[in-house]
Amino acid sequence: MINAVGRDIPDYLLADGKEVYQGRFAKDGQLVKRDSPTCVMHEKPVADKLCASIREACEHCDVHDGMTISFHSEFRNGDYTASQVVKVLVEDFGVRDLHVAATSLGDAHDLLADYIEQGIITHIESSGVRGRIGEAISHGKLKEPAIIRSHGGRPRAMMAGELHVDVTFLAASTSDKAGNASGVGGKNNCGSLGFAIPDSQYADKVVIITDTLVDFPNVPASIKCEDVDYVVVVDEIGDPKRIASKEARFTQDPRELMMAKNAADVIAALPYFKNGFSFQTGVGGPSLAVNRFLEDHMREKNIKMGFALGGVSGAICNLLDKGLVGKIIDVQDFDQTAINHLANNPNHVEMSQSEYANPGSKGSFVNYLDYMVLSALEIDTKFNVNVVTGSDGVVRGAPGGHPDTAATSKCCIIVTPLVRGRMPVVCKDVTTVTTPGECVDVLVTDYGTAVNPARTDIIECLDAAGIPHVSIESLQEKAYSIVGEPDPLQWEDKVVAIVEARDGTILDVIRQIKPYDFE
Amino acid sequence: MVIEKTAMAGTLESSDAQVTVSPADTLEVVIESSVINQYGRQIKATVEDVLDRLDIKQGLISVVDKGALDCTLKARVECAVFRSCDASLADIPWGGAIR
Numbered sequence: 001m002i003n004a005v006g007r008d009i010p011d012y013l014l015a016d017g018k019e020v021y022q023g024r025f026a027k028d029g030q031l032v033k034r035d036s037p038t039c040v041m042h043e044k045p046v047a048d049k050l051c052a053s054i055r056e057a058c059e060h061c062d063v064h065d066g067m068t069i070s071f072h073s074e075f076r077n078g079d080y081t082a083s084q085v086v087k088v089l090v091e092d093f094g095v096r097d098l099h100v101a102a103t104s105l106g107d108a109h110d111l112l113a114d115y116i117e118q119g120i121i122t123h124i125e126s127s128g129v130r131g132r133i134g135e136a137i138s139h140g141k142l143k144e145p146a147i148i149r150s151h152g153g154r155p156r157a158m159m160a161g162e163l164h165v166d167v168t169f170l171a172a173s174t175s176d177k178a179g180n181a182s183g184v185g186g187k188n189n190c191g192s193l194g195f196a197i198p199d200s201q202y203a204d205k206v207v208i209i210t211d212t213l214v215d216f217p218n219v220p221a222s223i224k225c226e227d228v229d230y231v232v233v234v235d236e237i238g239d240p241k242r243i244a245s246k247e248a249r250f251t252q253d254p255r256e257l258m259m260a261k262n263a264a265d266v267i268a269a270l271p272y273f274k275n276g277f278s279f280q281t282g283v284g285g286p287s288l289a290v291n292r293f294l295e296d297h298m299r300e301k302n303i304k305m306g307f308a309l310g311g312v313s314g315a316i317c318n319l320l321d322k323g324l325v326g327k328i329i330d331v332q333d334f335d336q337t338a339i340n341h342l343a344n345n346p347n348h349v350e351m352s353q354s355e356y357a358n359p360g361s362k363g364s365f366v367n368y369l370d371y372m373v374l375s376a377l378e379i380d381t382k383f384n385v386n387v388v389t390g391s392d393g394v395v396r397g398a399p400g401g402h403p404d405t406a407a408t409s410k411c412c413i414i415v416t417p418l419v420r421g422r423m424p425v426v427c428k429d430v431t432t433v434t435t436p437g438e439c440v441d442v443l444v445t446d447y448g449t450a451v452n453p454a455r456t457d458i459i460e461c462l463d464a465a466g467i468p469h470v471s472i473e474s475l476q477e478k479a480y481s482i483v484g485e486p487d488p489l490q491w492e493d494k495v496v497a498i499v500e501a502r503d504g505t506i507l508d509v510i511r512q513i514k515p516y517d518f519e
Numbered sequence: 520m521v522i523e524k525t526a527m528a529g530t531l532e533s534s535d536a537q538v539t540v541s542p543a544d545t546l547e548v549v550i551e552s553s554v555i556n557q558y559g560r561q562i563k564a565t566v567e568d569v570l571d572r573l574d575i576k577q578g579l580i581s582v583v584d585k586g587a588l589d590c591t592l593k594a595r596v597e598c599a600v601f602r603s604c605d606a607s608l609a610d611i612p613w614g615g616a617i618r
Contacts, residue, residue, distance in 0.1 A: 392556045392557075393556060421586030422534070484558065487556075516556055518563060
């Protein structure tokens, strides 16, 4: 069946009431009965919930073949926990047919890629899939298609009972003996534990893994002792230095800086740019750099930001410290500055992944967002964005909060170079739709700015401000004139991953890639 | 032109291509590319076009492409061939038809 972004979704995937994407806000007002975890009563006081090892905690958690486990990805590429736990389950307990549901998976998880190759891990549900796991998925190594969800789509799926986690293993920078856990105050801090909070509330069993055991009570706590079954102390939960990966770099590239400046000019030309406005940037180089150009506009017009959402980097923390931002609401930290800032500044507060972006809630923070600045791997002439598959068709990205913030923000701006090497970023049809074009309002490239024709209001504002803009088709033609028109990718029939829209409908599918053949 | 000895041009930097040519009895073109899925056919056509223009009938041509544009590919193939027959020392016939 063809969905609202023109993608053909195979009928066999539409079993058990699964639907195709019908447009942004199509599910607004629908009723959802929330799922509930099965909780073991802890009526009688115990001295503590400590286990000597991950292995001992697993012994108490009824581990079994076919079970679903989950992890958070606040340590990004520095995560040690997921690999440690999966190794124990597979090597010590012999668990097979393992289902892994993480907020993201990447270069820290090559061991999991080995288990996928060996047929031990048979199902993946995640936002990001980078590194070797993406290769394994794209080469059809999973029994069932992986499910790729946005940051808002994940807690929605947990609450709706579509993703039920048997045991969640949550790395925490500090914990007390009862499981009050936090991302700050320990020897390896990740800052916000926002990604872990829905898992602590919706998984049947909750195991906290920490390397810094602190006195009871460890408050304020991100994860509450009432939700925690066991606490394990290990040597190291992760390496915070590897949180700031190359995706989160701060650019010095003059081309990227020019794009960032142009994006800031667009922001300042729209009516939402007034005292108390709200703002978020993605973690790509040019979108992150918008922060520094925004400051000039704010000072010039004497405007202060009400709140910044994120995905928080040092750049926005600096703006708050200069008195230009009221609050930072934080689901994930991208660098050490942001982690320390969360720990020390009362106007920088943590939120859960569900509070951040869950469309199945009574209203998440993204619903109140004015501006969102994002990157893209590809954007097509219908403004559809791909952030999950590379130009070779291999899964190597993460929707993260991209689809959530694009859908809800008053103005979503994509900042990207026109071409990367020989790859045309602005193209006729994206490989995979991760964010529907109806959610994307402005495209800023190094060869010009384009506005979604549906946003006549934005076009009028840019014209009034004297900001030049062109059609997205002219940008696509310019890209192809430089690099040549790409040949279509060659796919097998097998669907290796399903891209879920934030409301749980099917937005697109990713098929197995065929080995390249010159004929 | 005739490939008289092994010669190389280009680098493995992003947006470049490294081209190596060696003498052989037949003409064989081997292409590796970071963008092969979308541009393999065009890269092959571009390389063959330059070889044809330089009248190369024999040789092993190895291209390791890192997303080079067509203009870069052409220059690298030409240069490797020129170097293989000492035509790169003076009066370089860049882009010219050598027949």
